[in-house]
Amino acid sequence: MIFNQTFRHYFDIACAHESEARSDTRATEKYDKSLKVWVKFQLTITDGQLVSIHFNLYGCPYTIAMCGVIIDSFLGQSLENITAEALDNKMGIIDLPREHFGKFIIIKEAFFEELNCSIH
Amino acid sequence: MNELYPYYFDYAASTPMDPLVLDEMTVFLESPESVANFSSSHSLAYAVQSTLNEKVQLIQNKLDLDAHELIFTSGATESLNYVLRGFSNKYPNAKIITSNLEHSVTYKVLDQIPLNKVFISNNSNAEIDLNELEASLKVAPSLVSLIHVNNEIGTINELDEVSYLCRKYDAKLHIDASQTLGKTRFDHLFQLADYITVSAHKFYGPKGVGILFKKKDESLPSLIIGSEQFGRAGTLPTHQIVGCLKSLSLIIENPYEKNSDMHKAEQHLENEILACNAFILNAKNANRARSILSITIPGVHAQSLQQMITPYIVSVGSACNSLSAEPSRVLKAIGLGDGLANSTIRISIGRFTKIKDIDLMLEKLIHCSNMLKKISSDVPDWFLK
DSSP states (O other): OOOOHHHHHHHHHHHHOOOOOOSSOOOEEEEETTTTEEEEEEEEEETTEEEEEEEEEESOHHHHHHHHHHHHHHTTOBGGGOOHHHHHHHHHHTTOOGGGHHHHHHHHHHHHHHHHHHHO | OTTSOTTBOBTTTOOOOOHHHHHHHHHHHTSGGGGSOTTOOSHHHHHHHHHHHHHHHHHHHHTTOSSEEEEEESSHHHHHHHHHHHHHHHOTTOEEEEESSSOHHHHHHHHTOOSEEEEEOBOTTOOBOHHHHHHHHTSSSEEEEEESBOTTTOBBOOOHHHHHHHHHTTOEEEEEOTTTTTTSOOGGGGGTOSEEEEEGGGTTSOTTOEEEEEETTOOOOOSSOSOEETTEESOOOHHHHHHHHHHHHHHHHSOGGGOHHHHHHHHHHHHHHHHOTTOEETTTTSOBOTTEEEEEOTTOOHHHHHHHTTTSBOEESOGGGTTOSSOOHHHHHTTOOHHHHTTEEEEEOOTTOOHHHHHHHHHHHHHHHHHHHHHTTTSOHHHHO
8 A cells, every 4th residue: 555645644643633422422424345444423513613523433544544634624614614625625635546535435425414414 | 684674574575685695696796707698608607607506506405406406487476377377388178276375376377277276175274175185186187286384374284295195196286385485494395396486585585586496307388488597588687596595595504493583583472462352363273384473453454554553564464465455365265254354464573573673563563553443443343344
């Protein structure tokens, strides 16, 4: 696996990220056994701002780095800045290898589904 | 020298070159005879022919090789191709018998061969079923091609009985001994096999060169057409061969059986792994080369762990499978499901590994495993198996 320094940076952000799971049961899980990725997000929104991201994940280093990108890009941001387009742009900048796009979609869907549920 | 490779735990993929091998190659490369083409007919060529022939003769004497000759190849991949494809070309109605525990190259070559193929089954200790082998051997002519020391899990194929059966049914035996030298005893293999494959970079020699030991009375059509020296067409890479023969002679002079430092390091590593409840040592009770450990850590994605423990270098499955998304065939053959196979790393040590470096690596391995387990703590068991 070729893993460049940019991804390593986000990989480390995800590994170092500390966030307790919320006490309620609200969470969004997604998985794809063939892609060997399982992910769960719990988000806390306060006053229109994403104040905590809790994730749980089994997957390759790229999937961990993807969670690091989400944390780095969206934690502490107001909701209007948290868009699928913003995440796509970020992934474009870090040049995610094509063969990992499927995993990215799983993680992206889980994150935005949980975001929408947390808003409502 | 012992301080040169403190982070390297992937000796089964490739070993560092022994400085004595490098010295021997350097001396040769700086000599006038290194310029000559081995096949030429001038004085420099005679000199290099004499040098190489002497070194080969020395190896033959040391190993007591009366029945075998040496073919220098580019490594184990070429040797496997030579034997499997050569046999197929020579005996189009024959069959090839192998196992589900071979190096991935074997399967890639067999995919291209139109012969009948038989894959002998094995148990969880990677022992092949000899009754099944015997039943398959009854239809001759056959070639049996088996790995000796498994590159992923370190299990040792006991081949005495296999060799006996091959002789009984007039089949040929090829042993892939790529991982054998420096990891366990190997000299007895010459009594057992018609063909033996070794690769220099697996036993502290240079990359790009290997030896196919072939019985003198065996002949297979060459893969490469041209003028042959030492049984293979193409200009001999003389400096590589000098390095290969030096690394082989070092193994013969200091065999694994007498390397007490390595035995201590292996014992220490295994004890520490077994002491850690989170780790499962695969094929634990099998006869194994103890310098290769296959370790499953349930709940931990092996590639993520491999990234996280940088700068320590370990392997995920076998090196050749590392880019593949498919779980290792060998791990599946000893009973691991896809999930557990994806949670398996290989740690392999060698001549230059120090016990203190093992301890430091294990400290980081345990720390990183715990971090990844925390990240995946909610993942359901059904997904991980």
